[in-house]
Amino acid sequence: MDQMQTLVSWIKESGNIVFFGGAGTSTESGIPDFRSAAGLYTAEHESPFPPEVMLSRSFFMARPEVFFDFYRSKMLHPGAKPGGAHLLLAELERRGKLKAVVTQNIDGLHQLAGSKAVLELHGSVHRNHCLDCGRFYGLEQVTGSAERVPRCPECGGIIKPDVVLYEEELDHKVLMSALAAIAAADLLIIGGTSLTVQPAASLITYFKGRHTVLLNHDSTPYDDRADLILKGRIGEVMAEIERQL
Structure with missing residues (x-):
């Protein structure tokens, strides 16, 4: 056999x-694996940040615009x-x-x-929540936002994907x-x-x-x-x- x-x-x-x-x-x-996606992003953007840094809690809080640039361009694949x-x-x-x-x-x-x-x-890219008021949102609130950093329509707080980041x-x-x-x-x-x-x-x-x-x-x-x-x-x-x- x-x-x-x-x-x-x-x-x-x-x-x-x-x-x-x-x-x-x-x-x-x-959907590329995490390290491949990070490598593509780093090459395209000449980013000095290693993948573990870009997807860490502290980086998300300090540089959310860079986090979401990487996250949207390389981590989200809604058509898959x-x-x-x-x-x-x-x-x-x-x-x-x-x-x-x-x-x-x-x-x-x-x-x-x-x-x-x-x-x-x-976690999941399909679940997201406002860090200030706790309201939950779907993926479209992240992908459809015209802002570099998606914010809660109700209170203006930053919306965080419910994915486990480094340091979490x-x-x-x-x-x-x-x-x-x-x-x-x-x-x-x-x-x-x-x-x-x-x-x-x-x-x-x-x-x-x-x-x-x-x-x-x-x-x-x-x-x-x-x-x-x-x-x-x-x-x-x-x-x-x-x-x-």
């Missing part, structure tokens, strides 16, 4: 699958469509097999594909829900992530189920924990899995 057939058989046998994913899940939808990975995961949820998607992405493509049980460790902590409730989902799973599929961003990556160490599967283009620090490793473009791998299910 080859690797693909093995994974398909494990999916068929499983009743509690959790998917843990990162940027590679969305690159085939035309779900790829093969998003679609298969949504289908597995509909079949009652997949219990949760734990994602480091902020693009909302899992929900667009139809997934309901999505735990967004790093992950949402405790989301973190605990992700931990519980991974701990309860019998099959953990990890895809499109280098597993180097902490504390998110360490969540997979709580898995106590039967099989761990890694779908990734490159090696990760957790390869030795995997029962099965499939290399390649995650969307193509997922599309082939769907054909065999």
Whole structure:
């Protein structure tokens, strides 16, 4: 039995699958990973700021105009469509097999594909709030604003995306829900992530189920924990899995 057939058989046998994913899940939808996007911005704007600085809380508060210039031009992709990975995961949820998607992405493509049980460790571009009065806004309040820094129409306060910036902590409730989902799973599929961003990556160490599967283009620090490793473009791998299910 080859690797693909093995994974398909494990999916068929499983009743509690959790998917843990990162940027590679969305690159085939035309969304570059964070470092690639930051590199493009730096080259175009001759920016002296490294990516970790531009997406930090302190930089957001001190230089919001530069933050939003980078954020709007490189981090927002409102026209992106779900790829093969998003679609298969949504289908597995509909079949009652997949219990949760734990994602480091902020693009909302899992929900667009139809997934309901999505735990967004790093927040979402689709949720934004005023730092002064707390009113919540959708993505259009950021993309449609003519101002360099989007402001609340009600009080004039700066609107901040509900994404976790450097120097900010992950949402405790989301973190605990992700931990519980991974701990309860019998099959953990990890895809499109280098597993180097902490504390998110360490969540997979709580898995106590039967099989761990890694779908990734490159090696990760957790390869030795995997029962099965499939290399390649995650969307193509997922599309082939769907054909065999």
